[in-house]
Amino acid sequence: MFTLSDERPDDWWEVEALYDTCFAPGRTLLSSYRLREGVAPVAALCRVARDPQGMIGGAIRYWPVRVGGARALLLGPVAVHPTAQGEGLGAALIRDTLARAEELGEDRVLLVGDAPYYARFGFERLDGVVMPPPTNPDRVLGFALRPGAWDGVTGEVTSWQQEA
Numbered sequence: 001m002f003t004l005s006d007e008r009p010d011d012w013w014e015v016e017a018l019y020d021t022c023f024a025p026g027r028t029l030l031s032s033y034r035l036r037e038g039v040a041p042v043a044a045l046c047r048v049a050r051d052p053q054g055m056i057g058g059a060i061r062y063w064p065v066r067v068g069g070a071r072a073l074l075l076g077p078v079a080v081h082p083t084a085q086g087e088g089l090g091a092a093l094i095r096d097t098l099a100r101a102e103e104l105g106e107d108r109v110l111l112v113g114d115a116p117y118y119a120r121f122g123f124e125r126l127d128g129v130v131m132p133p134p135t136n137p138d139r140v141l142g143f144a145l146r147p148g149a150w151d152g153v154t155g156e157v158t159s160w161q162q163e164a
């Protein structure tokens with residue numbers, strides 16, 4: 001059994017270690033990490049899943065980005081420890097945080113990931129939304145927290161720090 005809670009500042013390195021375990025080496029070289037540099041994550045949407053001993057078995061973080069000037073949330077990284085995968089924890093973290101993002105008044109979420117996994121949450125390929133290279137456009141997926149929130153929102157994905 002896992003319990004979801006907010007990531008605390010003290011959890012930062014345990015979450016990083018979990019990501020190191022779950023992703024291929026060199027994960028921080030991915031272009032999505034360039035969009036996170038020097039920008040604070042959205043604290044209210046950074047959540048961890050703890051087992052009864054308090055160990056973190058899953059984690060999700062979000063960062064704000066701009067898409068052609070409009071605000072969007074970049075979902076990820078999300079990861080579940082290999083010993084706990086396939087039990088619905090990833091889905092629980094994603095559903096929990098999408099609902100929170102909606103409550104916070106956010107409009108839209110994007111990510112770079114496997115469409116066959118994220119389609120179940122309502123993510124669809126985003127046409128005309130360009131992540132920094134090298135990114136496979138088929139892996140750039142979006143979810144509208146409000147009807148039509150992605151309509152007309154296109155362009156390059158840039159750091160939240162950059163002026164629109």
Ligand SMILES: CC(C)(COP(=O)(O)OP(=O)(O)OC[C@H]1O[C@@H](n2cnc3c(N)ncnc32)[C@H](O)[C@@H]1OP(=O)(O)O)[C@@H](O)C(=O)NCCC(=O)NCCS
Nearest residue numbers: 022078079080085086087088089090091112113114116117
């Ligand atoms: C992707 C991840 C977060 C999913 O978490 P999880 O708790 O294992 O997933 P869930 O239990 O919610 O869902 C399991 C289902 O997703 C499927 N699935 C998992 N990863 C998938 C992928 N990359 N592509 C397609 N389907 C995938 C499983 O086959 C399973 O399918 P089923 O429901 O038909 O049996 C987890 O597997 C993980 O940490 N993977 C390594 C890191 C990673 O790839 N993160 C995502 C970056 S895009």
